Amino acid sequence: MAVAIASCGRSVGFYTNLKAIEKQPIAKASFFTCSFGADPVQGFRIYSKKRLLSSDGRLVLQASPSTAVEGEKSPETDEVPIPKVIIDQDSDPDATLVEITFGDRLGALLDTMNALKNLGLNVVKANVYLDSSGKHNKFAITKVSTGRKVEDPELLETIRLTIINNMLQYHPESSSQLAMGAAFGVAQPSQQVDVDIATHIRVHDDSPERSLLYVETADRPGLLVDLVKIITDINIAVESGEFDTEGLLAKAKFHVSYKGKAIIKPLQQVLSNSLRYYLRRPSTEEASF
Structure with missing residues (x-):
């Protein structure tokens, strides 16, 4: 599956492989929240040609099992918990907050924080x-x-x-619960996602100045940037947002507006149709051209 990565409203046009991340010192995790601006970032583009999803099966989500208290070790027979990474842009005006959960299996995540520092970031526990x-x-x-x-x-x-790649490296059992595990993990996901069944899109007014857009769909590399590009390509502004990776699914919440106003009903339908078409369209291997 070829994945395009673009910044808000413009295509970047690059092709590489998620394996590039694996060369960095990395660690563990997955769930996400964020807001977006026009600050350009050079380098680090990520693509995958391998299809991560299948339309042959349906995804049945289950709640993560209750975990032991700190210090106890989960038996190997325990069900593998669902990895979650939350990157939260709304709770702090000055910092992006990251929350990582994987049952009771996570350590101090020092390797994850070091990998993020290598991206030019300050990380404070x-x-x-x-x-x-x-x-x-x-x-x-x-x-x-x-x-x-x-x-x-x-x-x-x-x-x-980077966080997901660290999770796959330091907790290889997580690949059975992550969409990226299909291509880059040691085990295929135990379930496959039917995009038609997994995709849900809702838009409603949050105030006279903006609307809230909710998107839930099958996860894959580059999804966050692709969603922002699809929205901005129809001249809708993305003011802020939240992006949660939860196992095989991605759940996004975007604050959006059109010319400084909440999105009217006809444009909400255009936005919803554009996203559905993009998320459900089949991918084409580059080698087929």
Whole structure:
């Protein structure tokens, strides 16, 4: 599956492979939240020619099992928990917050933080807390060059894929629960996603000045940047957003507007149709041309 990565409203036009990330010192995780700006980022483009998804099966999501308290080790027979990476742009005006969960299997994530530092980011460990879904590691990220949160969707996607790549390397069992595990993990995902069944799109007004767009679909490399490009290509502004990777699915929430106003119903339908067409269209291998 060829995946295009573009910044807001413009195509970047590059082809490489997610394996490029694997050369970096990396660690573990997956769930995501963010807002977007026009800050350009050079380099680090990610593509995959291999189809990650199949329309032969349906995805049945299950809640992550309850995990043991800190210090206890999960038996090997336990069900592998669903990896989650959250990159949150809304909670802090000055920093991008990252939360990583993988049951009770995560360590200190020092390798993950070092990999993010190699992308020109400041990473400050915030806190760790436990609940029924496991251990949640939360830390803040800013750009070294500006001291501010990350606003470029291309760099945000690079952050997301770096974290997932670390998860695959340091927790190979996670590949059975991650879409990227189909191409880059040691085990194929235990379930396959039917995009028609998995894709859900909703738009509603949040205020007179903006609307909320919700997208849930099958995950794959480059998805975040592609979604932003599709939205901006029809002249809709993406003001901020949240992108959550949860196992095989990606769940996005975007604050959007048209000429400084909430999106009217006819344009909401155009936006929804454009996204559905893009998310469901078949991919074509580059070698077929």
